[in-house]
Amino acid sequence: MKIDVRRNILEANQELALQNREFFQKNKVLVVNIMAAPGAGKTSTILKTVDLLRKKLRFLVIEGDIASRIDAEKMESRGIPVVQINTGHMCHLDANMIKGALSKFTYGADNILFIENVGNLVCPAEFSLGEGLNIVISSVPEGHDKPYKYPGVYLKADAVILNKMDTLGSIDFEKDSFYEGIKALHADLPIFEVSCKTGEGFTEWGEWLLGKYRENFPQTML
């Protein structure tokens, strides 16, 4: 019974995710679903990326949090259109929540919508939102064993950002083990080493993201 309920929920979600995807495609929005553990640097990474690319692309953000508007306020203070979703006790965003947020934005040309999922390495991986890209942000202080312990979220990823590289000197982190854990799941997954604090590594990530926009919308003038 429990399994049937689970399957029904996932199937209903998938149906809505496909509707969202169609909407995004029509409105030239590349949707980037950001998944990470609490405190890995999701908000900081989004803000850095917007700073880097806002002359070329238009950015929109959906903030998913159990409670609070802390991250949404950071976006607003930079003039980035943002919708906050507070999930209460729900440990992830789902396609229906995203569908409800879509009409709150206006869409121009060349949009990237970042969806900052609830901080959680488990549940967000199971619910498609209609996104074009899934990005996992890991951080050095979390430790190198995360790909072994939370394989599902890395399996779903189109790229991994390894944040807080500036702490590498003071934290015990075996980079080889982290890379091997990811490669075992996903041989060709791009991994971007960055630091939101120092700004290192963002140029490569920004170029890759821009390339993905062009791939998805080849008719763009970018």
Place this chain on the structure above:
Amino acid sequence: MKIDVRRNILEANQELALQNREFFQKNKVLVVNIMAAPGAGKTSTILKTVDLLRKKLRFLVIEGDIASRIDAEKMESRGIPVVQINTGHMCHLDANMIKGALSKFTYGADNILFIENVGNLVCPAEFSLGEGLNIVISSVPEGHDKPYKYPGVYLKADAVILNKMDTLGSIDFEKDSFYEGIKALHADLPIFEVSCKTGEGFTEWGEWLLGKYRENFPQTML
């Protein structure tokens, strides 16, 4: 419908949690449910605590992970009796999983059973396991805003451990804001500042835990 299913699951879990609690009480086991985000230092904190108190108390560990036996192997290498539970796609442990693990231990006098829950600040807070204490481990690199974003898990806590204090110099962490966020939820919650790397702060935490054992089992000779 969805709400009813949720309620039924939680009620069935509560029933089993009460059975577990009865078993633990009878066998003089203080059960400590450890909840934290991925990479906050759950395993390291357990290992440090065992080192500190193993002359006084007998320690048992249940490891909850989506996948892998990495943490269980660390316990085994120190001679600590451990049962690994791999939850697959389940984002938390539940009372039924704990019930299934109980017969795998032998019980002497003065036992502490650490349950290392799945790394997740959301779902574990909803499922009682029959534990005597709920401990949340936060870490400095996760940031000071966690009590605002994940109130449920802090509301359930009997104490908070703030780990990785050694990184305070190199990480932007507003300690006052962290404390205010917790106090707003829970005026008298003990907070222990520790570092698993340097060992700082463990004496106070160890004393507190020993005190809790004596409170729960006043007939102990400890």
